[in-house]
Amino acid sequence: MVKIHLAVFLFGFAGLFGKFLSCSPFIIVLGRTFFAAIALFVYAKMVSRTRLGAVDRNALIFLILQGILLGCHWVTFFLAIQISSVAVGLVTFSSFPLFVTFMEPFFFKEPLKKRDIATALAVFAGILLVIPDVDLSNNVTLGGGYGILSGLTFAILTLVNRKNAMVSEPIAVAFYQNLFAALFLIFPVLILKPVTLALSDLPNLIILGVIFTAMAHTFFIQSLTKIRAQTASVIAGLEPVYGIVLAFFLLNEVPRVRTLAGGLVIIGATIAAGIYSRGKMSP
DSSP states (O other): OHHHHHHHHHHHHHTTHHHHOOSOHHHHHHHHHHHHHHHHHHHIIIIIOOOOOOOOHHHHHHHHHHHHHHHHHHHHHHHHHHHSOHHHHHHHHTTHHHHHHHHHHHHHTOOOOHHHHHHHHHHHHHHHHHOOOSOTTSHHHHHHHHHHHHHHHHHHHHHHHHHOOSOOOHHHHHHHHHHHHHHHHHHHHHHHOOSOOOGGGHHHHHHHHIIIIIIHHHHHHHHTTTSOHHHHHHHHTTHHHHHHHHHHHHHOOOOOHHHHHHHHHHHHHHHHHHHHHHHHHOO
């Protein structure tokens, strides 16, 4: 149980690097995934003895898609934080259960339950509280929009992960996701030529990739061997809480009342749904 809380805490801390680092989100995510892939490769070879091996064509297509989605998810996530605040980015990203609720039945031919719809509506109400208006010149609105887009891409990534049964080793999946995300991001970086990395940012970028990405993913995956996936999803709902508290103490970011209210609605609805699902799965 300690590892899952530590993993979620590390995930929540990762959002702060959007403020710590002065470079473009494209550079941040390229560096993050590059150093995470290296760390996961070393861990797979030296510690877990995971077989990375050859990947067949079907699995490779899914892994490339997962890498692209992961890159898009993190770029929009850091854009949301840089444009608005850590709180807005984390809270609006937490809207991803809304998208999963309505897309999962389409992907897997499963019935849409009334309780799932109620949860999705509660999440939507929380988003409306966070977003002040539809004026994209408002940084909170624009940042919230990127946060919602981050939630959408993460929801699709979650569904693709479930769909992909070709690669069973979680560490291998995490390695390939980060590797292909880094390779994918080379192209927009070369084309857009965003704000480049300052030498002073390099240590923070390495820390973000190794500790707050590779290590966090490893702890999260290891915890799933000890606890239910539903329990893990409930605890993962605390990520915005950790991030907002850390931003308050380390960045002096005081979230708006509307942001806190929306966050409470979104997080509360997600955790309640997770607890209910866990209860239904219990013998």
